[in-house]
Amino acid sequence: MNILVTGGCGFIGNALVRLLVADGHLVGNVDKLTYAASPAALLDLDDHPRYRFWQTDISDRHALGRILEELRPEAIFHLAAESHVDRSIEGPRPFVETNVLGTYTLLETVRTHLSTLNELQQPKFRLIHISTDEVFGSIPEGEYAEETRRYDPSSPYAATKAAADHLVRAWSRTYGLPTIVCNCSNNYGPWQFPEKLMPLMIIKALKGQELPIFGDGLQVRDWIHVDDHVAALLAIMRQGEPGASYNISAKDECTNIALVSAICDRLDAIAGPLSSGLPRLELVRHVADRPGHDRRYGLSAERLRQDLGWQPTRRLKSSLDDIIDWYLEHETWWQPLMKRPDPISRKGAR
Numbered sequence: 001m002n003i004l005v006t007g008g009c010g011f012i013g014n015a016l017v018r019l020l021v022a023d024g025h026l027v028g029n030v031d032k033l034t035y036a037a038s039p040a041a042l043l044d045l046d047d048h049p050r051y052r053f054w055q056t057d058i059s060d061r062h063a064l065g066r067i068l069e070e071l072r073p074e075a076i077f078h079l080a081a082e083s084h085v086d087r088s089i090e091g092p093r094p095f096v097e098t099n100v101l102g103t104y105t106l107l108e109t110v111r112t113h114l115s116t117l118n119e120l121q122q123p124k125f126r127l128i129h130i131s132t133d134e135v136f137g138s139i140p141e142g143e144y145a146e147e148t149r150r151y152d153p154s155s156p157y158a159a160t161k162a163a164a165d166h167l168v169r170a171w172s173r174t175y176g177l178p179t180i181v182c183n184c185s186n187n188y189g190p191w192q193f194p195e196k197l198m199p200l201m202i203i204k205a206l207k208g209q210e211l212p213i214f215g216d217g218l219q220v221r222d223w224i225h226v227d228d229h230v231a232a233l234l235a236i237m238r239q240g241e242p243g244a245s246y247n248i249s250a251k252d253e254c255t256n257i258a259l260v261s262a263i264c265d266r267l268d269a270i271a272g273p274l275s276s277g278l279p280r281l282e283l284v285r286h287v288a289d290r291p292g293h294d295r296r297y298g299l300s301a302e303r304l305r306q307d308l309g310w311q312p313t314r315r316l317k318s319s320l321d322d323i324i325d326w327y328l329e330h331e332t333w334w335q336p337l338m339k340r341p342d343p344i345s346r347k348g349a350r
């Protein structure tokens with residue numbers, strides 16, 4: 001199949017692009033290459049006969065239209081987004097521009113593209129929109145949000161993702177676009193931009209720098225390996241119901257402080273304690289909580305498990321050592337990124 005991925009140079013996008021190419025598809029990648037992009041993750045595909053790249057903003061309707069004419073995709077995965085909650089609090093505008101208006105532009109361009117497909121191609125076409133568990137807001141202990149739960153976003157990031165989800169569903173109901181919305185929990189894995197909790201804490205702990213933790217650190221996040229996420233996306237492309245939504249979660253909950261503690265213990269074990277002789281956990285500094293910080297996320301992925309037979313293959317506890325090792329081995333990638341001037345003052349969990 002010919003498949004277009006938006007945001008394919010991002011953390012989840014590059015894992016998806018590699019999976020789709022390995023699965024035998026011709027994959028086009030549209031990415032604006034913002035600060036968060038990691039083109040290095042796809043260097044090995046540069047000359048691959050089944051990979052194309054366009055440095056393009058999804059808000060550029062003419063450019064997007066030309067790409068769709070050229071690639072003639074039978075499926076589109078939409079991942080391009082501004083994705084960091086703290087940045088959305090400091091400056092929400094790019095979030096509205098890309099996550100809301102960019103999604104609108106993509107939907108309109110796809111509507112035109114769909115009208116050029118023949119009667120055999122049209123029913124098979126899918127637009128798969130990648131969204132987040134954050135659209136549901138904080139979930140009380142013991143509850144797991146199902147796809148039908150009322151949206152209740154807390155941050156500007158979550159609100160723009162919720163708006164995009166609503167646009168996608170409206171374009172399905174009103175214009176008959178065969179869309180599927182996927183809401184996934186917190187991803188971990190290689191190539192995550194080092195402003196997000198896990199890589200940031202690994203790098204800071206390695207360097208012996210302070211580890212800022214929002215509030216008491218007892219916020220619960222629901223973790224999934226990025227490879228399990230993209231495997232779910234592939235299953236959804238093959239068997240997902242057009243017009244439906246699917247939650248993607250490994251139901252693997254961990255508090256932020258427990259995660260940071262596990263990272264510190266592992267680094268102490270492989271790199272030794274700090275030069276002061278103290279364990280790295282002593283680097284933790286509790287800072288003022290993020291405004292509107294959701295206490296807990298928890299998703300039910302029963303629909304995905306029962307209808308499509310998807311199962312996560314990894315647990316956070318047994319994967320963490322490998323992830324830490326990966327970041328230690330890829331210092332040449334993240335070191336220059338850490339030296340860039342950073343306009344945001346808040347830093348912590350996604």
Ligand SMILES: NC(=O)c1ccc[n+]([C@@H]2O[C@H](COP(=O)([O-])OP(=O)(O)OC[C@H]3O[C@@H](n4cnc5c(N)ncnc54)[C@H](O)[C@@H]3O)[C@@H](O)[C@H]2O)c1
Binds near residue numbers: 006011030031038079
């Ligand atoms: N990371 C997570 O844990 C997580 C969880 C659930 C859902 N999501 C969603 O998955 C998607 C991907 O997340 P990620 O963590 O890989 O994000 P990321 O920030 O790592 O990557 C985003 C990519 O989109 C590109 N991009 C941004 N604006 C663009 C524009 N206007 N036009 C074209 N490209 C643009 C960037 O250059 C970057 O390569 C996002 O939609 C996000 O909301 C992420």
